[in-house]
Structures are given as structure tokens and as C-alpha cells.
Amino acid sequence: xxxxxxxxxxxxxxxxxxxxxxxxxxxxxxxxxxxxxxxxxxxxxxxxxxxxxxxxxxxxxxxxxxxxxxxxxxxxxxxxxxxxxxxxxxxxxxxxxxxxxxxxxxxxxxxxxxxxxxxxxxxxxxxxxxxxxxxxxxxxxxxxxxxxxxxxxxxxxxxxxxxxxxxxxxx
Numbered sequence: 001x002x003x004x005x006x007x008x009x010x011x012x013x014x015x016x017x018x019x020x021x022x023x024x025x026x027x028x029x030x031x032x033x034x035x036x037x038x039x040x041x042x043x044x045x046x047x048x049x050x051x052x053x054x055x056x057x058x059x060x061x062x063x064x065x066x067x068x069x070x071x072x073x074x075x076x077x078x079x080x081x082x083x084x085x086x087x088x089x090x091x092x093x094x095x096x097x098x099x100x101x102x103x104x105x106x107x108x109x110x111x112x113x114x115x116x117x118x119x120x121x122x123x124x125x126x127x128x129x130x131x132x133x134x135x136x137x138x139x140x141x142x143x144x145x146x147x148x149x150x151x152x153x154x155x156x157x158x159x160x161x162x163x164x165x166x167x168x169x170x171x
Contacts, residue, residue, distance in 0.1 A: 031133040034152060038062075038143040039131035043098060043121035046111065051096060051121045053128075054147050061150075061169045062143040063095045063162060066129060068102045069110035071137045073156040078114040080159040081140075085118035088166055092145070096121065098128045100137050144169050 032039055042052040053062070065081050067074040085095040097120035099107045107122055123129050132141060135154060142151040142165050151165040 032141065032149050032152065034149050036149055037147055038064075038141065038149050041128040041131040043123055043128045045119060045121045046108070047119075049119075051119060053096070054143075056096065056119075057094050057143060057147075059145055060092045060094045061145055061166060063093065063166075064098060064132075064141045064143065065095070066098045066100050066123075066132070066134050066137050066139045067110075068100045068137045069106040070102065074110075074138045075114065077138050077140075077156045077158075078110070078116055080157070081162070082114065082116055082118065083159050084162050084166070087163070089118075091166075091170055093166060093170070095119070098123050100129050100134065101126060142166070142169070 038054065040053055042050060045051050053064070056062070063081070063084060065077070067078065081095060081097070084093075089095070095118035097116065097118060099110075099120060099122045102122065102124075104122060104124075107120075110116075111120060121128070132139070138153075138156050140151075140153040140157050140162070141149055142162065144150040150169055153161065
């Protein structure tokens with residue numbers, strides 16, 4: 001029995017689709033969850049330092065925000081997160097920005113434009129974003145003092161949403 005070319009192509013397409021779906025399910029099942037340990041990562045800071053989690057946030061509440069200069073909702077959110085940093089940095093809270101799939105020059109312009117003063121790292125190799133299995137930007141993860149994820153915000157978040165979580169963790 002000879003297989004025709006179109007039958008072979010259909011078979012290959014079907015196998016490929018099954019593999020893609022299986023990988024997607026695996027990715028979703030391994031995604032960070034509230035109450036579970038926060039994934040570890042290391043990224044290069046914009047000041048040429050190395051930022052490592054959980055080392056950078058030991059004993060602190062950590063707000064990890066994934067953003068990009070090309071992300072429109074990230075613009076408004078950047079101002080909200082800067083306010084969080086200004087109001088909470090003296091209260092054992094660390095804010096970390098992780099610039100996703102961006103160029104250094106555009107990211108530098110974004111940081112300057114929005115007056116961002118909290119530590120940021122560029123994730124050009126997407127190691128941090130893969131560790132957190134982000135779906136897009138913006139995404140924000142709040143990690144408690146014991147290193148577990150306390151809150152996840154998919155999409156833009158606000159000062160009040162973050163502050164509410166921080167207040168409950170700092171009690």
C-alpha cells in the first residue's frame with residue numbers, strides 16, 4: 001500500500017499539532033501558582049549588576065513586574081509600580097522590573113520617560129520570563145517573605161491592587 005503525498009503531509013501535520021498541544025499543556029501545568037515556591041532566575045541588571053531570585057529578595061516581599069517598552073498597558077502600569085516602590089521600599093519590599101524581549105536602547109528610553117527608579121533587568125535571553133512561563137506583558141508576581149507566590153496579576157495592575165496585597169503580607 002503506497003501512501004500518497006497528501007496523506008503523508010496530513011499525517012505529519014497531525015503529529016505536529018499533537019506535539020504542540022502536549023507542550024502547551026505541559027507549560028500550563030508547570031506555570032507558577034499562588035502558594036507555590038517562586039521560580040528562581042538570574043538576569044542582568046541595567047546597572048550591569050546581576051539580579052538573582054530568590055537571593056535578591058530574601059526575607060522581603062518582592063514585586064516582580066514583567067514589562068516591555070513596546071507594551072502600551074505597561075506605560076500606565078510603570079507609573080503605578082514606581083509609586084509602589086517609592087511608598088514601600090523602606091518596608092522590606094523589593095520591586096524588580098524584568099524587561100521582556102526588548103532592545104536595551106528602547107528599554108533605557110522607557111525607564112527614563114517614566115522615571116523608573118526601582119531595579120530592572122533586561123531579559124534578552126528570556127530566561128526569567130520562561131521560568132515564570134509568562135503569557136505576555138504586563139504580568140506581575142508578588143512573592144512573600146518565605147519565597148512563595150502570594151499573588152499573580154496577568155495583564156495590567158494598579159497601585160491599589162498591589163498595595164492591598166503588600167499590606168496583608170507586611171502585617
